[in-house]
Amino acid sequence: MNIVTIPLKNMRRKPTKTLLLLLVFLLGVVSIVALYQVSLVVGHSLEKKLTAFGANIVVKPSTETLSVSYGGFHMGDMLLDVKELQEAETTTAIRSIELNDRISVVAPKLVNMFKIDEVAIAVVGVRWEEELGIKSYWATDGAFPQQPEQILLGALAARKLGLGTGDTLTLQGHHFNISGVLFETGSDDDSVILMDLSKLQQLAGQPEAVSFFEVAALCAGCPIEDIVSQIQTNLPKTSVIALQNVVNQRMSSVRFVQKLALSISLVILVTASAMVGISMLSAVNERKKDIGILRSLGYGQSRIFLIFCLEAGIIGLLAGSIGYLAGYAISLKALEYLSLTDVARPVFSIAQLVVCTLIFPLITILSALYPAWKGSSIEPSQALVSL
Amino acid sequence: MLEAVNIQKSFSSEGADVPVLKGVSIRLEEADYVAIVGRSGSGKTTLLNVLSTLVKPDSGALNYRGSDLTSAAEKQLNTIRKSDFSVIFQFHHLLPYLSVLENTLLPFMGSLAPVSRQLEQRALKCLDRVGLADKARRLPGNLSGGEQQRVAIARALVKSSKILFADEPTGSLDKKTGEQIMQLLAELHGDGLAIVMVTHEPAYADLAQRTIELEDGVIAH
Ligand SMILES: Nc1ncnc2c1ncn2[C@@H]1O[C@H](COP(=O)(O)OP(=O)(O)OP(=O)(O)O)[C@@H](O)[C@H]1O
Ligand SMILES: [Mg+2]
Numbered sequence: 001m002n003i004v005t006i007p008l009k010n011m012r013r014k015p016t017k018t019l020l021l022l023l024v025f026l027l028g029v030v031s032i033v034a035l036y037q038v039s040l041v042v043g044h045s046l047e048k049k050l051t052a053f054g055a056n057i058v059v060k061p062s063t064e065t066l067s068v069s070y071g072g073f074h075m076g077d078m079l080l081d082v083k084e085l086q087e088a089e090t091t092t093a094i095r096s097i098e099l100n101d102r103i104s105v106v107a108p109k110l111v112n113m114f115k116i117d118e119v120a121i122a123v124v125g126v127r128w129e130e131e132l133g134i135k136s137y138w139a140t141d142g143a144f145p146q147q148p149e150q151i152l153l154g155a156l157a158a159r160k161l162g163l164g165t166g167d168t169l170t171l172q173g174h175h176f177n178i179s180g181v182l183f184e185t186g187s188d189d190d191s192v193i194l195m196d197l198s199k200l201q202q203l204a205g206q207p208e209a210v211s212f213f214e215v216a217a218l219c220a221g222c223p224i225e226d227i228v229s230q231i232q233t234n235l236p237k238t239s240v241i242a243l244q245n246v247v248n249q250r251m252s253s254v255r256f257v258q259k260l261a262l263s264i265s266l267v268i269l270v271t272a273s274a275m276v277g278i279s280m281l282s283a284v285n286e287r288k289k290d291i292g293i294l295r296s297l298g299y300g301q302s303r304i305f306l307i308f309c310l311e312a313g314i315i316g317l318l319a320g321s322i323g324y325l326a327g328y329a330i331s332l333k334a335l336e337y338l339s340l341t342d343v344a345r346p347v348f349s350i351a352q353l354v355v356c357t358l359i360f361p362l363i364t365i366l367s368a369l370y371p372a373w374k375g376s377s378i379e380p381s382q383a384l385v386s387l
Numbered sequence: 388m389l390e391a392v393n394i395q396k397s398f399s400s401e402g403a404d405v406p407v408l409k410g411v412s413i414r415l416e417e418a419d420y421v422a423i424v425g426r427s428g429s430g431k432t433t434l435l436n437v438l439s440t441l442v443k444p445d446s447g448a449l450n451y452r453g454s455d456l457t458s459a460a461e462k463q464l465n466t467i468r469k470s471d472f473s474v475i476f477q478f479h480h481l482l483p484y485l486s487v488l489e490n491t492l493l494p495f496m497g498s499l500a501p502v503s504r505q506l507e508q509r510a511l512k513c514l515d516r517v518g519l520a521d522k523a524r525r526l527p528g529n530l531s532g533g534e535q536q537r538v539a540i541a542r543a544l545v546k547s548s549k550i551l552f553a554d555e556p557t558g559s560l561d562k563k564t565g566e567q568i569m570q571l572l573a574e575l576h577g578d579g580l581a582i583v584m585v586t587h588e589p590a591y592a593d594l595a596q597r598t599i600e601l602e603d604g605v606i607a608h
Contacts, residue, residue, distance in 0.1 A: 005489065006485070009484040293481070293493075294493070296439070296468060297469060298466065298494060380442070384476075
């Protein structure tokens with residue numbers, strides 16, 4: 001028997017009203033928790049899908065580059081002492097950073113120039129599996145190479161060489177079958193020949209050599225700078241560059257999902273809080289008698305205020321704890337329904353549960369502040385009129 | 388013990404100030420028993436509420452054991468309301484959702500510290516004294532008017548108040564029940580409790596040591 005007994009028993013006396021109020025706020029909490037969990041997973045899966053549209057980090061050998069411009073003519077960059085990267089070693093280094101769970105694709109590339117029928121053309125060696133992971137927009141009239149002896153031609157390169165799908169191309173005495181020609185992409189890929197990386201390394205006599213790596217990182221949870229700096233630490237002799245515009249574009253899509261969820265949550269929260277506030281406010285008048293009795297027994301304004309806040313707090317506490325559990329369960333179901341559970345699962349965390357059981361009582365108390373103030377500022381003499 | 392000097396109080400109704408108490412002075416000794424009588428609307432309830440600090444007078448002084456309550460801080464008033472003064476209204480003195488026992492202990496439930504076992508025992512004793520020991524766990528809703536009245540008296544007993552203010556404590560009761568309540572009040576007065584009671588019943592007024600008659604906001608005699 002203490003001051004909490006008063007609001008508790010008062011709520012118990014009007015079970016339907018209390019349950020209804022609890023239900024309204026509970027619904028609010030449940031939808032916020034579920035929305036939060038779902039938006040995290042959806043954002044995550046969205047980002048994963050977006051990585052299929054290109055890398056956002058480039059790892060290349062650090063070079064001493066001199067930009068030469070003379071008499072108004074730009075003479076290009078003179079590269080001194082170009083070092084190649086080692087494929088296995090570098091891949092391991094990138095994959096073993098602390099944030100390695102954020103690394104989605106590591107695509108190595110070797111670029112070499114060849115002359116075919118007096119046409120100078122770049123041949124790019126790739127790991128097909130990785131490459132297709134970040135170039136899902138690629139389409140070809142034939143098929144993507146399955147064997148080392150098969151190659152893919154960029155649209156411009158095919159036109160220039162006068163070759164097409166099914167034709168054979170001879171490079172340094174090796175015969176390659178053109179498995180397909182890429183539809184125009186508008187990128188550098190249009191003017192190159194793409195082949196298996198091992199094969200090109202062998203042709204160039206540079207086993208293990210890689211010109212640069214394209215990395216697709218998921219950066220929903222952490223800034224890309226962290227990933228970049230961790231790779232840089234592992235590979236001090238390379239230059240690691242974040243493609244900021246790609247990152248920003250991608251993050252803005254992910255953030256949009258989260259912002260949408262956040263604003264819907266806010267609307268729900270404000271509505272639920274308003275319901276609590278209005279319900280409490282309407283109870284102030286009907287409880288004038290109670291207030292009069294309590295005031296005549298020496299309950300000060302602060303005590304009356306406390307009783308109202310406790311009542312609201314109890315609602316928030318129940319709604320917060322039950323709501324988190326229910327919201328989590330519902331988000332699981334919803335993600336199963338959206339068949340997204342394989343991408344990521346919502347995380348059940350005791351910390352979040354604790355936060356919910358602290359935050360929501362605070363919110364209900366906040367929304368009860370005005371009614372509580374109103375109730376506590378009733379003078380005993382005013383309350384007596386209703387006795 | 389409690390002395391009201393030249394109390395004035397008016398209420399505004401429809402824009403005009405209607406004087407209800409026009410300079411009432413009254414002195415209450417330890418273990419006093421005063422009955423206030425008068426026609427309906429003469430200001431009896433208002434006077435009782437001013438004496439019990441629930442209504443602030445417009446002017447005049449209210450001295451209780453050496454301090455002026457009209458200018459006292461809210462905190463001091465709350466302390467006095469909690470321990471020294473008890474009020475019994477005509478109806479509604481109980482919170483309907485608390486049991487009889489909880490209602491009896493209500494003055495001590497104002498903090499997070501739970502009510503002590505001793506106090507609870509004492510409350511049960513006081514309920515026993517007013518004949519409600521077997522109904523301690525009931526809700527007020529299924530008590531008769533007289534029983535509810537007695538719960539309020541038991542509450543005054545648990546507090547060991549100095550003064551009991553009762554506004555027509557028998558007003559809503561039948562004759563027999565009313566007499567039981569008056570009997571109980573007489574006993575408590577015998578134990579040293581000071582009582583100020585508003586009543587319409589001349590027979591009950593005669594039980595008091597003194598009778599004050601209010602007429603149109605002033606003491607007639
Ligand atoms: N809070 C208030 N606001 C306005 N007028 C009031 C208020 N309380 C009392 N009055 C008026 O003051 C006058 C005296 O009221 P009071 O209740 O003191 O009379 P009473 O002697 O107790 O009457 P009764 O015997 O009917 O209970 C009445 O005219 C009443 O209408
Ligand atoms: Mg009256």
